[in-house]
Every structure is written in C-alpha cells, then in structure tokens.
Amino acid sequence: xxxxxxxxxxxxxxxxxxxxxxxxxxxxxxxxxxxxxxxxxxxxxxxxxxxxxxxxxxxxxxxxxxxxxxxxxxxxxxxxxxxxxxxxxxxxxxxxxxxxxxxxxxxxxxxxxxxxxxxxxxxxxxxxxxxxxxxxxxxxxxxxxxxxxxxxxxxxxxxxxxxxxxxxxxxxxxxxxxxxxxxxxxxxxxxxxxxxxxxxxxxxxxxxxxxxxxxxxxxxxxxxxxxxxxxxxxxxxxxxxxxxxxx
Amino acid sequence: xxxxxxxxxxxxxxxxxxxxxxxxxxxxxxxxxxxxxxxxxxxxxxxxxxxxxxxxxxxxxxxxxxxxxxxxxxxxxxxxxxxxxxxxxxxxxxxxxxxxxxxxxxxxxxxxxxxxxxxxxxxxxxxxxxxxxxxxxxxxxxxxxxxxxxxxxxxxxxxxxxxxxxxxxxxxxxxxxxxxxxxxxxxxxxxxxxxxxxxxxxxxxxx
Numbered sequence: 001x002x003x004x005x006x007x008x009x010x011x012x013x014x015x016x017x018x019x020x021x022x023x024x025x026x027x028x029x030x031x032x033x034x035x036x037x038x039x040x041x042x043x044x045x046x047x048x049x050x051x052x053x054x055x056x057x058x059x060x061x062x063x064x065x066x067x068x069x070x071x072x073x074x075x076x077x078x079x080x081x082x083x084x085x086x087x088x089x090x091x092x093x094x095x096x097x098x099x100x101x102x103x104x105x106x107x108x109x110x111x112x113x114x115x116x117x118x119x120x121x122x123x124x125x126x127x128x129x130x131x132x133x134x135x136x137x138x139x140x141x142x143x144x145x146x147x148x149x150x151x152x153x154x155x156x157x158x159x160x161x162x163x164x165x166x167x168x169x170x171x172x173x174x175x176x177x178x179x180x181x182x183x184x185x186x187x188x189x190x191x192x193x194x195x196x197x198x199x200x201x202x203x204x205x206x207x208x209x210x211x212x213x214x215x216x217x218x219x220x221x222x223x224x225x226x227x228x229x230x231x232x233x234x235x236x237x238x239x240x241x242x243x244x245x246x247x
Numbered sequence: 248x249x250x251x252x253x254x255x256x257x258x259x260x261x262x263x264x265x266x267x268x269x270x271x272x273x274x275x276x277x278x279x280x281x282x283x284x285x286x287x288x289x290x291x292x293x294x295x296x297x298x299x300x301x302x303x304x305x306x307x308x309x310x311x312x313x314x315x316x317x318x319x320x321x322x323x324x325x326x327x328x329x330x331x332x333x334x335x336x337x338x339x340x341x342x343x344x345x346x347x348x349x350x351x352x353x354x355x356x357x358x359x360x361x362x363x364x365x366x367x368x369x370x371x372x373x374x375x376x377x378x379x380x381x382x383x384x385x386x387x388x389x390x391x392x393x394x395x396x397x398x399x400x401x402x403x404x405x406x407x408x409x410x411x412x413x414x415x416x417x418x419x420x421x422x423x424x425x426x427x428x429x430x431x432x433x434x435x436x437x438x439x440x441x442x443x444x445x446x447x448x449x450x451x452x453x454x
Contacts (some may be wrong), residue, residue: 012370018275048440053403077442081403088414091407095370102370242369 002063003107006030007078009103009118010055015041023072025059026101026118031110034102035061036115054081056119068171080120090125091136091244097121099242100142104235117141133203134223136247137211139205139228148235150227151176152200158182168189172230190230192223200224221247257378271291315386317362317379319344327351327359334358340364340412342381342405350398358396361386366399366408375411383412389422397425 007026011032016022022205025031037043038239046061050057057119060074083090117138119141124134155162156176167184170176170190177197192200199220203211216224233239257264263285270281288296312318313325316338320326327333337358340349347360363378386392395416399405413423414440429447430439 049401049442055403077440080442086410088407088410091403091410093370094403099370241372243418245369 003060003073004030004063005060007031007115008057008059009098009101009115009122010051010053011098013040013051015052015173021051022069023075023085024102025057025101026058026105027110028112029110029114031109032101032105032107033061033070034107037072037075040072045228046073048077050075050077052080054098054122055079056075056081056122078163081125084128084131087128087131089245089247090131091127093124095124095133096135096240096242097138097247099240100139103240104142104146104232113132113146114141114145117145124234132225132247133211133214133216135178136216136221136224136228137203139232140200143228144206146235147148148231150231152197152204155179155182162165163199167193168197170227170230189225190226192227193220196220196223200227201231221229261329290424297443309399312362315381317364318347318360332357334388335434337396338383338386338390338392338394339398340397340409342400346398347420356396358394363399363408366402366404367411368404378408380412380415384415387416387419392421393426394422397423399425400424401428 006027006029008027010023010025012024014022016036019039021037022034022039023037024032024034037047037051040051042048042213043049045069056078058074058076058078059072060069062073064070081094083094089126101114101118105114121134121138124130124137140149150156150170150172153162154160154176155178156171156174157178158181160179160181161180162177166180168179168191170180170192177192183191199214199216202214203224205211229239229243250355257267265279266285267278267286270276270284271278275280276284288299308317309321311321313320313328315324315328318325318327334357338358339347339358339362340351340361340363342363342365344362347362350356350360361379361383363380363383365373365375365378367375367378387395391404395412397409397412401404409425416423427450428443429450430436431444436444
C-alpha cells in the first residue's frame with residue numbers, strides 16, 4: 001500500500017461502525033475514490049470535523065492493491081460548502097453536483113478540470129442569482145469531461161452550420177442540435193431559440209471565463225435546462241434524483 | 248429445486264449457525280465477536296440466556312414512539328412530555344432519540360423535545376415527508392410554542408433540515424434558535440481548528 005496525498009471533495013459519507021465511516025471523494029489527482037475512515041465519527045482524531053458532505057479537504061490515503069476500500073488516514077478541511085443562507089435551492093444544487101460526480105464518474109479516472117468546475121459551481125451556489133448559471137455550466141463541463149457533450153456547433157443530422165433559422169431542435173440520441181430543415185416531430189421534442197444555442201456554446205466552451213458574464217433570461221434558462229437534463233439523463237440512463245428539487 | 252441456504256453451515260448445527268448470523272448482523276459486531284457471544288450464550292446459565300431473549304422480545308413489544316414528541320417510551324406518552332415542570336412552549340428538535348438522551352444528560356434544558364426520526368437527505372431518498380416534520384408544525388401551532396431550538400447535527404444535511412423547518416415556520420410567531428458552535432470549555436485556542444474558532448468568533452456573546 002502506498003500513501004497518496006491529494007485534495008478531494010466529499011460526495012458521500014456513510015457510517016460504517018461505532019466509530020468508522022466510509023467516505024466517497026472526488027479527488028483532483030485520482031478521480032473518485034472510496035475509503036474507510038477509521039475513527040471518522042470521533043470528534044478528535046486525524047479527521048477532526050472535515051468529513052462532511054461537499055467539504056473540500058486535503059487528504060492522505062493508503063491505496064489498496066486489491067479491490068477493497070482504500071484507507072483514509074488524514075483529512076484536513078480546506079473549505080466547507082456553505083450555500084446562500086436561507087435558500088434551500090442553492091443547497092440542493094450542491095447535492096446535485098455530488099449526485100452527478102458520484103454517478104457519472106469512475107473510480108481512479110481523474111478529471112482535474114471537472115474537480116475545479118465542481119469547486120467553482122459550489123462557489124457560485126453561495127449566491128442565489130448565480131445558481132442557475134452555475135448549475136448549467138457544471139452540467140456542460142461534466143458532459144464534456146465524460147466525452148458526451150452534444151454538438152452545439154453543427155447540425156447533428158446534416159452537419160451544416162447552425163447559423164440560420166430561428167429555432168433548432170435538440171436530438172439527444174443523435175448527439176446535438178438539428179437545423180430547421182432536419183427537424184422531425186418524431187425525433188425531437190425540444191426546441192431552442194438561436195440565442196439560447198449561442199449561450200449553450202459559450203457556457204460549454206473551454207476558453208476562459210467569458211461565460212461568467214452571461215445573463216440568462218428565465219426563458220433561456222428553461223430552454224437550456226431542458227437540453228442539459230435530456231443529455232444528462234441520456235448518459236445516466238435515468239433522471240437524476242436531485243433534479244426535482246431544482247428550478 | 249433446492250432453495251439457496253442463506254445461513255452459513257456451523258459445526259454445532261443450524262441453530263448455532265443462525266444465532267451467529269443474527270448476532271453478526273448487529274452493528275459493530277463482526278463474525279468473530281458473534282461467534283464468541285454465541286459461545287457465551289451456549290455456556291452460560293440457561294435462565295440468563297433466556298432472560299436476554301425475553302428482554303429483546305419485551306423491548307420490541309412494549310417500546311413505541313411517543314405520539315407527541317416521537318421519543319421512545321413504554322407508556323402512552325413519554326416521561327418528558329408528562330413532566331409538568333417542563334416548559335411545553337420551548338421545543339428542542341433532534342434527529343434521533345439518542346440525540347435527545349445526550350442533550351438530556353446535560354441537565355440544562357427544561358423544555359420539551361421533538362424527534363424527527365432522521366434528517367432530510369435527498370441523495371439517500373429521505374425527503375421531508377419521511378420525517379416527523381408535519382407533526383412538528385402541527386405541534387407548534389397547537390401548543391403555542393414560542394421557541395424552537397434546532398438540535399440537529401451540525402452537518403450540511405443537519406443544517407439543511409433545520410433550514411427547511413425554519414422556512415416552513417417563517418410565518419409563525421415562533422423564535423428559532425440553534426445550538427451554539429465553537430471552542431469547547433477547557434480547551435486551548437492554540438489547538439482549536441480554524442473553523443471552530445471562526446464559529447466561536449461569529450457566535451460571540453456579551454460577557
């Protein structure tokens with residue numbers, strides 16, 4: 001067993017025995033790991049009060065060579081998730097981030113950009129007005145990192161540029177937006193305006209922080225959320241649990 | 248077709264095997280400890296072993312939830328709810344009966360309790376309707392409660408549950424407080440962690 005040091009976001013904490021806990025973390029260098037924290041329920045010890053849902057911690061763990069749980073030996077709190085006070089929706093948005101990371105990532109499959117995106121999303125959820133944009137951005141980064149980001153640049157059916165047309169369809173199984181000429185009633189029930197498609201491209205882009213300047217209208221948020229929900233549900237094979245708690 | 252046999256084969260026979268299985272299913276007891284306990288029960292006085300069986304049966308048959316606060320009791324109402332010296336207008340909300348016991352052991356709280364039966368945890372499939380929250384709201388309105396003390400665990404989900412309840416009672420004339428956080432008496436500042444100190448500073452009191 002070798003000792004590894006990294007930073008990680010806690011996705012799930014389960015009591016295992018009188019004093020121990022099983023912790024699932026999404027780490028920067030190793031991706032998702034599941035580890036046993038012996039003495040993790042005690043107030044004093046190598047974990048102090050760091051083992052809470054969505055806490056970001058410096059951790060030290062012993063990697064097991066077998067398929068068993070890793071052993072968490074230390075956790076030091078970097079930052080605790082504190083959503084906007086008195087706003088349950090921001091709290092539930094944080095739970096949604098945990099649900100997606102837990103269900104869509106594999107153990108020991110590192111995605112440092114996704115880890116960073118999760119921290120940024122949780123930071124955004126501290127302010128109610130940035131919550132919706134933060135959720136959409138995280139969903140799109142998640143899809144991109146999983147290699148499942150739909151094509152928002154060209155028509156998923158004919159390959160043509162999506163520059164013309166007032167509305168586009170979203171064809172989830174085909175993997176992207178379709179131009180007005182290719183839209184078929186039986187294939188796509190989600191339609192979005194050209195402005196929303198442009199917002200999707202900026203929100204899912206990798207070029208800097210320009211997406212942070214985007215202001216979403218309620219109508220745009222509704223359209224974009226339908227697209228990301230359809231794409232996430234398609235990859236996950238079901239609708240995420242936390243979606244019913246989000247606007 | 249033969250059915251799959253769940254209980255492990257035991258050299259002393261299926262009865263002992265079943266006992267070991269049952270004991271090993273208890274929290275904190277592994278297979279070896281279960282084997283040791285089973286050996287003890289086989290070796291001890293028969294009356295002692297049967298008294299244990301009877302005690303388990305009695306607990307399961309006689310203990311129920313108090314209809315008012317959902318604490319565990321053998322009577323129609325729990326001892327705390329029956330105690331006329333307690334203030335029914337101050338209610339401490341806790342997640343589990345064991346949390347009630349630890350607060351009660353401090354001996355400083357003179358109000359009543361309300362046991363939620365868990366905390367809101369949507370990721371684990373526990374929603375507000377799975378807890379005794381509606382009963383708490385009814386109780387606040389019927390009993391004229393003037394203060395609710397949130398004694399949920401100081402975790403994200405515990406705080407989330409407290410937030411949900413406080414939002415629910417926002418229009419009621421009830422003061423909502425929560426347990427103080429920060430450094431423990433008798434400890435030294437040097438060894439308190441950053442968060443404890445921050446909580447203590449935020450929650451500082453007039454001296």
